Amino acid sequence: MxxxxxxxxxxxxxxxxxxxxxxxxxxxxxxxxxxxxxxxxxxxxxxxxxxxxxxxxxxxxxxxxxxxxxxxxxxxxxxxxxxxxxxxxxxxxxxxxxxxxxxxxxxxxxxxxxxxxxxxxxxxxxALAARYDHHTGxxxxxxxxxxxxxxxxxxxxxxxxxxxxxxxxxxxxxxxxxxxxxxxxxxxxxxxxxxxxxxxxxxRNTVRELVNKDHRVGRGLCQLQRYHPDRYGTPGVPPRPSGVKTPDPELGTSDRLAFSALSTFLTGVRGLGYYGEYLTGDRRDDLGGIPELD
Missing domain, CATH: 3.90.550.10 (Spore Coat Polysaccharide Biosynthesis Protein SpsA; Chain A)
Structure with missing residues (x-):
């Protein structure tokens, strides 16, 4: 069955x-x-x-x-x-x-x-954004x-x-x-x-879509520390994000350079998301902790 x-x-x-x-x-x-x-x-x-x-x-x-x-x-x-x-x-x-x-x-x-x-x-x-997203996967x-x-x-x-x-x-x-x-x-x-x-x-087919995602990821990294410091560390120093996207060295020169520049830029976007959350984010204490399945 x-x-x-x-x-x-x-x-x-x-x-x-x-x-x-x-x-x-x-x-x-x-x-x-x-x-x-x-x-x-x-x-x-x-x-x-x-x-x-x-x-x-x-x-x-x-x-x-x-x-x-x-x-x-x-x-x-x-x-x-x-x-x-x-x-x-x-x-x-x-x-x-x-x-x-x-x-x-x-x-x-x-x-x-x-x-x-x-x-x-x-x-x-x-376009570049889609090729980058596909390559890093x-x-x-x-x-x-x-x-x-x-x-x-x-x-x-x-x-x-x-x-x-x-x-x-x-x-x-x-x-x-x-x-x-x-x-x-x-x-x-x-x-x-x-x-x-x-x-x-x-x-994700545009740079804007990539930026929106990485900004959200940066905020999430800070929230992980805020709500789970024992596992992810104290807010203020961002942890290394999961899925860091590094271009394959076997790529053609133009794509490798473009992907590397985009990767560096998006790392900065994550940093902005992280510190924006750190400085202005509200603790959602009214939501309680991790919910249980009743």
Whole structure:
């Protein structure tokens, strides 16, 4: 008998990306699967996009109290009772056999926590930003081996793990995947990388998109220290960010120089995000600590 599984998709103001993902998921023929979309307070037609699917497996939930993708994921977890939770970002694509292959690997390896392989997809005639993002990629295996976490865009977790160590830290704007993965590792659960299970994520195609992401990552690094100083250090001195993007020396000269300059610039953006959060960020003490799964 197939295990119960819920695929949680947090989304905010992205009807196009959500349609891209749901169009793939509804093609999956798998018993006892549901696709739980959690709208994080969208002010556009994103909720209507969910309702347009005539599929009983597509469910819509709302998280309007806390603006955080981690809070949205927690809402998805709370509103399902499946044995296994999978997490996918709105705008990603998967093959029709993705879920079956992932669950087979998850069960065969007797994993508690598993990250899948992620490939970045380029647009036609990609500009510098897209080529840079594609080149530096999603090193999920390196994250798991060296930093004990997998990104939440490609993650499978047993419900019992959440019952034991709690949910995602909903105070974080970024870095919640790392913080949760580090808790999973510290609790002694089995972590696995599914090398043969591939998911697809579009590249960020403009410098503005890269800047927005790295600024958010910088803020998240400061928040990790603010809320978890025992693990990540005292705020004031930024830790080395995960996934530092260094150009491959085998690149052509023009791309290597351009990527190196862009990497240096984005490191500065992370620094601005970090110190901006350090100087002006508010402690979200009203949200409490890491929420538990009741």
């Amino acid at each position: 197939n295990p119960d599984i819920s695929v949680v998709i947090p989304v905010y103001n992205d009807p196009k990306g959500l349609s891209t993902t749901l169009n793939c998921l509804v093609q999956i023929d798998y018993t006892n699967a549901e696709f739980a979309v959690v709208d994080n307070g969208s002010v556009d037609r994103t909720p209507d996009t969910v309702r347009s699917y005539n599929d009983s497996r597509v469910l819509l939930y709302r998280e309007t109290d806390i603006q955080s993708s981690y809070a949205a994921r927690n809402t998805g977890i709370r509103n399902t009772d499946s044995d296994i939770l999978a997490f996918v970002d709105a705008d990603m694509t998967v093959s029709e056999d993705w879920l079956e292959s992932a669950l087979q690997t998850f069960q065969t390896q007797d994993a508690d926590y598993m990250g899948c392989n992620v490939e970045l997809t380029l647009p036609e005639d990609p 999603f090193p999920v295996q390196q994250y798991l081996e060296h930093q004990q976490f997998a990104p939440t865009c490609c993650l499978f977790v047993r419900r019992e793990v959440f019952e034991d160590i709690g949910l995602f830290d909903h105070r974080l704007i970024s870095g919640g995947d790392k913080e949760f993965g580090n808790r999973v590792h510290d609790a002694g659960y089995d972590m696995h990388f599914a090398e043969d299970v591939t998911m697809y994520h579009p590249t």
